Amino acid sequence: GITTQGNTLGDVKVYAIAGALTVNQAVSTVPAVTTSQVGGTVVLEASGAITSAAAGTITTTGATGGATGGNGGEIFIYSSTLGDITLVGNVTSNGGTGTTLGGNGGVVTVRAVSGDILIQATISASGGTGPTAGNGGTVQLTAAGTGNITENGSGVILATGAVGGNLAVVSATGHVTLQNAANDVAKVAGLVSVAAKHFYYTDANALAIDTVTKVGALTAVSNVLVLAQPAADSVGITTQGNTLGDVKVYAIA
Numbered sequence: 003g004i005t006t007q008g009n010t011l012g013d014v015k016v017y018a019i020a021g022a023l024t025v026n027q028a029v030s031t032v033p034a035v036t037t038s039q040v041g042g043t044v045v046l047e048a049s050g051a052i053t054s055a056a057a058g059t060i061t062t063t064g065a066t067g068g069a070t071g072g073n074g075g076e077i078f079i080y081s082s083t084l085g086d087i088t089l090v091g092n093v094t095s096n097g098g099t100g101t102t103l104g105g106n107g108g109v110v111t112v113r114a115v116s117g118d119i120l121i122q123a124t125i126s127a128s129g130g131t132g133p134t135a136g137n138g139g140t141v142q143l144t145a146a147g148t149g150n151i152t153e154n155g156s157g158v159i160l161a162t163g164a165v166g167g168n169l170a171v172v173s174a175t176g177h178v179t180l181q182n183a184a185n186d187v188a189k190v191a192g193l194v195s196v197a198a199k200h201f202y203y204t205d206a207n208a209l210a211i212d213t214v215t216k217v218g219a220l221t222a223v224s225n226v227l228v229l230a231q232p233a234a235d236s237v238g239i240t241t242q243g244n245t246l247g248d249v250k251v252y253a254i255a
Contacts, residue, residue: 036067074108104130107139129163138167149175
């Protein structure tokens with residue numbers, strides 16, 4: 003796999019110019035020191051499909067052990083031309099554990115320019131633990147082309163913390179089906195841009211359909227003008243209607 007010791011310059015950038023990218027082993031930018039250092043950022047880009055195996059985890063959790071845990075490092079997973087993104091390994095941008103205060107969760111952006119996003123593991127941007135937990139971060143998903151965004155039974159999205167975090171389905175051209183009962187964020191927003199495509203989301207706890215502010219500082223490896231940050235905030239939930247363009251949102255508890 004690939005390991006750095008994190009902090010502001012301990013980043014990872016991997017770019018498959020003319021094909022697929024497969025992550026078979028772990029990518030980690032977790033700081034080794036027990037101070038409040040941030041996890042290193044990660045950009046994984048391919049012109050084709052991006053697939054992670056179960057062992058191909060991506061972890062940018064902040065430093066653990068200091069009074070304040072480090073914040074989670076930002077992650078940008080980007081299929082730039084044609085291909086699905088299939089995540090079988092966990093993607094984790096959590097805050098580190100602190101002896102007084104947990105670090106804040108980071109930002110995870112997954113974008114398929116022409117393909118589906120298949121979540122078969124845990125995507126987490128949760129605040130770190132401590133006497134006071136850190137705040138949750140933000141998960142941002144975009145899928146065009148066939149454009150379905152789907153969880154299987156193992157797929158979970160988390161952004162928990164003292165202040166819960168956010169899920170933004172920035173844009174999808176297919177169905178959005180995120181109905182694992184273990185999903186746990188505080189705010190959700192989404193846009194389905196094609197008629198007769200649904201938006202389904204289930205959350206374990208209290209939930210608000212709200213505005214999710216666009217976030218992210220990373221850029222694509224291939225083009226620094228391609229930003230991880232979406233062009234606009236995500237506001238409420240919108241589909242284009244028709245017989246299958248329905249919305250189902252369920253806050254379990």
